[in-house]
Amino acid sequence: MKPEILKEIINKNDSKIIFLIMDGLGGHPMPGKSKTELEAANIPNLDQLAKEGIAGLLDPVSPGITPGSGPGHLALFGYDPLEFIIGRGILSALGIDFTLTDRDIPARLNFCTVDKNGVITDRRAGRISTDLNRKLCEKIRNHVKLSDNIEFFLETESEHRAVLVLRGDELGGNVHDTDPQKVGEKPRQPKGDDPQSQRTARYVSEFISQVSEILEDEHPANMILARGFAKHELLPTMEERYGLRAIAIAQYPMYRGLARLVNMKVPEKPDTYQAMWQQLEENYNDFDFFFIHFKKTDSYAEDGNFDKKVQTIEEVDRWVRQLTELNPDVIVVTGDHSTPSALKSHSWHPVPVLLRAKYCRPDEVVAFGEKDCLHGAIGRMATKHLIFLALANAQRLKKFGA
Amino acid sequence: MKPEILKEIINKNDSKIIFLIMDGLGGHPMPGKSKTELEAANIPNLDQLAKEGIAGLLDPVSPGITPGSGPGHLALFGYDPLEFIIGRGILSALGIDFTLTDRDIPARLNFCTVDKNGVITDRRAGRISTDLNRKLCEKIRNHVKLSDNIEFFLETESEHRAVLVLRGDELGGNVHDTDPQKVGEKPRQPKGDDPQSQRTARYVSEFISQVSEILEDEHPANMILARGFAKHELLPTMEERYGLRAIAIAQYPMYRGLARLVNMKVPEKPDTYQAMWQQLEENYNDFDFFFIHFKKTDSYAEDGNFDKKVQTIEEVDRWVRQLTELNPDVIVVTGDHSTPSALKSHSWHPVPVLLRAKYCRPDEVVAFGEKDCLHGAIGRMATKHLIFLALANAQRLKKFGA
Numbered sequence: 001m002k003p004e005i006l007k008e009i010i011n012k013n014d015s016k017i018i019f020l021i022m023d024g025l026g027g028h029p030m031p032g033k034s035k036t037e038l039e040a041a042n043i044p045n046l047d048q049l050a051k052e053g054i055a056g057l058l059d060p061v062s063p064g065i066t067p068g069s070g071p072g073h074l075a076l077f078g079y080d081p082l083e084f085i086i087g088r089g090i091l092s093a094l095g096i097d098f099t100l101t102d103r104d105i106p107a108r109l110n111f112c113t114v115d116k117n118g119v120i121t122d123r124r125a126g127r128i129s130t131d132l133n134r135k136l137c138e139k140i141r142n143h144v145k146l147s148d149n150i151e152f153f154l155e156t157e158s159e160h161r162a163v164l165v166l167r168g169d170e171l172g173g174n175v176h177d178t179d180p181q182k183v184g185e186k187p188r189q190p191k192g193d194d195p196q197s198q199r200t201a202r203y204v205s206e207f208i209s210q211v212s213e214i215l216e217d218e219h220p221a222n223m224i225l226a227r228g229f230a231k232h233e234l235l236p237t238m239e240e241r242y243g244l245r246a247i248a249i250a251q252y253p254m255y256r257g258l259a260r261l262v263n264m265k266v267p268e269k270p271d272t273y274q275a276m277w278q279q280l281e282e283n284y285n286d287f288d289f290f291f292i293h294f295k296k297t298d299s300y301a302e303d304g305n306f307d308k309k310v311q312t313i314e315e316v317d318r319w320v321r322q323l324t325e326l327n328p329d330v331i332v333v334t335g336d337h338s339t340p341s342a343l344k345s346h347s348w349h350p351v352p353v354l355l356r357a358k359y360c361r362p363d364e365v366v367a368f369g370e371k372d373c374l375h376g377a378i379g380r381m382a383t384k385h386l387i388f389l390a391l392a393n394a395q396r397l398k399k400f401g402a
Numbered sequence: 403m404k405p406e407i408l409k410e411i412i413n414k415n416d417s418k419i420i421f422l423i424m425d426g427l428g429g430h431p432m433p434g435k436s437k438t439e440l441e442a443a444n445i446p447n448l449d450q451l452a453k454e455g456i457a458g459l460l461d462p463v464s465p466g467i468t469p470g471s472g473p474g475h476l477a478l479f480g481y482d483p484l485e486f487i488i489g490r491g492i493l494s495a496l497g498i499d500f501t502l503t504d505r506d507i508p509a510r511l512n513f514c515t516v517d518k519n520g521v522i523t524d525r526r527a528g529r530i531s532t533d534l535n536r537k538l539c540e541k542i543r544n545h546v547k548l549s550d551n552i553e554f555f556l557e558t559e560s561e562h563r564a565v566l567v568l569r570g571d572e573l574g575g576n577v578h579d580t581d582p583q584k585v586g587e588k589p590r591q592p593k594g595d596d597p598q599s600q601r602t603a604r605y606v607s608e609f610i611s612q613v614s615e616i617l618e619d620e621h622p623a624n625m626i627l628a629r630g631f632a633k634h635e636l637l638p639t640m641e642e643r644y645g646l647r648a649i650a651i652a653q654y655p656m657y658r659g660l661a662r663l664v665n666m667k668v669p670e671k672p673d674t675y676q677a678m679w680q681q682l683e684e685n686y687n688d689f690d691f692f693f694i695h696f697k698k699t700d701s702y703a704e705d706g707n708f709d710k711k712v713q714t715i716e717e718v719d720r721w722v723r724q725l726t727e728l729n730p731d732v733i734v735v736t737g738d739h740s741t742p743s744a745l746k747s748h749s750w751h752p753v754p755v756l757l758r759a760k761y762c763r764p765d766e767v768v769a770f771g772e773k774d775c776l777h778g779a780i781g782r783m784a785t786k787h788l789i790f791l792a793l794a795n796a797q798r799l800k801k802f803g804a
Contacts, residue, residue: 028763036763061802062403063783064790065411068803081803082407091804228804342761346801348794349763350779374765380781 001078001388003241005400010243015329015394017244018290019076022316023069023255024298024339026351026370030306037301037309037341038352039369043317045324046354049331050368053356056378057370058386060337066348072336073258077238077291078387084235086261087173088228092163094257096155100232105171105200107229109154109162110179111136111221118186118223123179124160125221136221137162144210150203164226166203172196173231175204187225200229237263238289242391245286249279250293259291273319284326301339309341330357330393332386333368353378353386357393403790405643407802414645417731417796420692421478424718425471425657426700426741428753428772432708439703439711439743440754441771445719447726448756451733452770455758458780459772460788462739468750474738475660479693480644480789481637488663489575489632494565496659498557502634507573507602509631511556511564512581513538513623514589520625522585526562527623538623539564546612552605566628568605574598575633577606589627602631639665640691644793647688651681652695661693675721686728703741711743732759732795734788735770755780755788759795 027036060067060075061082070091071081089106100106111133113122128136133156141154151167174193180186190205192198208224215222238246248259248266256266265287270276273294280290294316300308323331334353337346352373354365363377378389391397429439462469462477463484472493473483491508502508513535515524530538535558543556553569576595582588592607594600610626617624640648650661650668658668667689672678675696682692696718702710725733736755739748754775756767765779780791793799 028761057781062790063780063787064792064794064799065403066794066799066801068801071803082404086803088804340761340763347761348791348799350781370763371766374777374779374781380783 003236006241009398009400011396011398012243013394013396015288015396016284016290017288017330017390017394018292018323018328018332019390020292020294020316020320020323020331020333021076022294022297022313022333022335024301024337024346025313025335026338026340026347026349027301027309028338028340028342028347028349030342036370037297037306038313039371040306041310041313041317043314043368045317045320046333046368047366049320049324049333049356050354050372051366052362053331053354054360054363054378055352055354055365055368055373055376057350057373057380058334058353058383059350059380060383062382063350064348066346067337068346069254069336070258072383073255075383076334076336076386077262078241078384079235079262080384087230089163089230090232091254091257092157092161092228093165093232094261095254096157096163097253097256098153098155098163098165100165101167102232103169103171104165104167104232105173105175105229106163106165106232107175107204107226109164110225111160111162112223112225113220114187114223120180120183120185120187120223120225122220123181123183123225127159128221130156130158132221133159133162136215136218140211140214143214144207146203146206148203152207160221164207166200166207168203170196171200171203171231172198173200173229175201175229177227177229178204178208179225179227187223190226235262239263242289242387243396244289246289246291247283247287248291248293249276250291251276252293252295255293255295264291273315277319277322280326290328297335298339301341302344304341304344306341330355330390332390334386350380351383355389355393360393405638408643411800411802412645413798413800415796415798417798418686418690418692419646419732419792419796420694420725420730420734421792422694422696422718422722422725422733422735423478424696424699424715424735424737426703426739426748427715427737428740428742428749428751429703429711430740430742430744430749430751432744438772439699439708440715441773443712443715443719445715445770447719447722448735448770449768451722451726451735451758452756452774453768454764455733455756456762456765456780457754457756457767457770457775457778459752459775459782460736460755460785461752461782462785464784465752466750468748469739470748471656471738472660474785475657477785478736478738478788479640479664480786481664482786486637490630491565491632492634493656494559494563494630495567495634496663497656498559498565499655499658500555500557500565500567502567503569504634505571505573506567506569506634507575507577507631508565508567508634509577509606509628511566512627513562513564514625514627515622516589516625520588522582522587522589522625522627524622525581525583525585525627529561530623532558532560534623535561535564538617538620542613542616545616546609548605548608550605554609562623566609568602570605572598573602573633574600575602575631577603577631579629579631580606580610581627581629589625592628637664641665644691644789645798646691648691648693649685649689650693650695651678652693653678654695654697657695657697666693675717679721679724682728699737700741703743704746706743706746708743732757732792734792736788752782753785757791757795762795
């Protein structure tokens with residue numbers, strides 16, 4: 001939907017829209033079995049919503065494409081993930097809860113191993129411990145000094161992964177990766193595509209050359225590789241696009257960060273599901289759109305733990321009961337992508353979705369599961385359309401054309 | 403999927419993907435009957451694949467659009483048929499197994515009838531016999547001589563149809579049709595849009611004026627019309643786009659030619675279904691993607707022969723049994739378009755498809771037929787996405803975005 005068309009049809013009212021997102025919700029039967037995690041779960045409250053509402057399956061990017069968390073969530077927020085591409089460095093910064101400013105150029109760093117000629121022998125430095133990573137980052141922070149008062153931040157992510165943020169005026173983000181993505185080569189020189197990015201590249205060069213000396217006697221982490229440089233820019237906000245005052249209730253940094261990208265309000269981290277409920281209640285009157293994110297469905301599936309993913313879905317189902325009592329105008333339940341326990345990773349499989357609203361024209365689906373969703377009234381749809389279906393059901397969209 | 407994004411997510415492994423294409427597979431019940439050709443066929447092996455896998459319906463171009471063989475196959479190979487447009491002349495040349503070079507400008511020719519003032523009275527010269535066409539082509543080949551050593555090739559297609567290929571350096575392909583597409587007008591002068599195409603137009607003019615004299619005393623085929631000029635250019639290859647070493651096992655020139663356009667290996671024409679099987683076995687270890695094309699489903703349907711189309715589908719089903727035993731990672735069975743015997747022509751109806759792979763998240767479809775496919779997990783999808791679903795199921799796609 002083009003912004004200029006959208007602007008013409010947005011209608012504000014006092015309706016409430018809730019997006020309850022279970023990360024990696026879509027699943028797959030384990031080998032030799034027939035039910036997915038969602039189908040195996042005992043979820044009376046979600047089944048009731050599916051019965052009263054409409055169901056379907058969503059493609060976050062397009063059929064066959066496995067989405068990362070960034071594209072998966074942008075699509076849920078109604079931003080075409082093939083149009084709004086978020087740099088790796090920005091996602092890494094969001095993932096550690098680093099608050100980016102518009103003077104920042106973030107990048108993702110890997111500690112790596114190079115031989116005496118500077119040729120990369122291990123792009124991940126043997127996956128050093130997160131503890132060692134922290135020590136090395138501290139050492140680097142204490143010794144590196146960039147010219148022209150350019151500030152830098154270096155933060156541990158996990159294992160060999162860290163985040164570098166350069167902060168200064170007139171810095172460009174179009175800097176090529178120094179990571180050649182293979183061993184047997186030397187790290188590449190940072191290279192900028194335009195004058196501002198060439199400035200950035202110069203400071204990155206300084207940074208890397210000083211780090212190289214500092215790490216000289218370390219083993220295996222004696223060098224760094226940088227990739228995914230990008231200038232941090234806010235996206236058009238959900239309020240500008242949809243007229244929605246939006247709030248994110250999420251425990252994990254990456255999702256809180258993605259919500260900030262579209263200018264959602266992000267209150268302090270809720271430690272428990274109960275705290276998430278309190279945040280919802282406390283803010284219910286002041287917002288229109290509630291992005292509620294549950295992470296553990298994905299985490300357990302990434303570990304291959306089918307039963308724990310099922311349990312997590314059942315916990316969320318119990319949480320849903322009180323949500324139903326709150327009676328928002330539109331409830332949507334879905335995921336940002338599939339993560340089948342059988343695959344232990346994100347996957348390309350379409351994601352089950354349900355939407356309940358007063359005028360959703362219900363289908364015959366009476367349970368929430370992948371096979372049931374095949375027969376639902378939402379059909380199979382690109383995730384980026386979901387927000388419009390929600391807005392329509394909240395009667396927040398006017399007629400398009402006379 | 404943009405090439406630069408595709409490049410980031412392609413993952414090579416040793417999986418095998420088979421696309422078994424029955425030309426014009428989709429059908430329609432005959433008047434007063436209830437089953438399509440595919441539904442009427444006894445196909446235990448395809449039904450078993452549908453049971454183990456997922457099913458759906460494909461739109462080769464977009465809903466309502468009847469595809470030719472070119473767009474139908476490009477979509478199967480993952481090339482958007484509305485972006486990659488193949489000229490009529492090129493398709494005609496491919497259809498007679500003419501090997502085009504990058505110095506060639508092919509066009510489609512019709513023999514036609516003109517009156518004594520040069521006005522077209524029949525655009526198809528009464529659909530002259532293919533035999534007469536051959537004689538006229540030979541006469542023209544023996545007498546026409548173009549200036550500047552420009553070579554030409556003139557080959558009979560069938561009835562009034564032939565293919566002209568001009569070969570030379572610096573020839574452009576942007577030459578307008580001389581065929582006005584209606585009777586009562588004179589053939590148009592060939593006209594080029596740019597200097598190189600103006601050169602081509604000059605030689606086309608020479609050719610037509612000499613042919614006009616040669617055919618002066620013939621009746622009804624006393625003139626020719628040319629259309630669909632195009633410069634022959636290879637498309638980005640399947641290996642460049644998907645990292646797939648691809649091979650085509652096909653009996654008919656058009657499909658062998660379409661496979662060559664995307665740089666598939668095309669071994670010599672296999673004369674029988676048994677020979678097709680041998681080609682598959684002989685090449686199985688050296689390729690990743692196998693395009694296997696069966697033509698007769700379409701030919702019989704074009705003749706309106708419902709029963710013979712059913713029989714052909716049953717023959718292919720028997721061929722499929724040994725394919726299942728080969729146990730490739732991904733098997734896809736579909737068509738390039740529908741050809742209902744009831745219509746005796748290509749049609750706009752979506753095309754049934756099945757895909758079987760280890761992690762395809764099976765649906766509840768247990769038979770391969772148009773009505774069954776309505777309930778399948780592939781849903782209804784543009785054909786151009788199919789290759790990505792196959793690549794995903796072969797675990798040949800990495801995550802998009804972090």
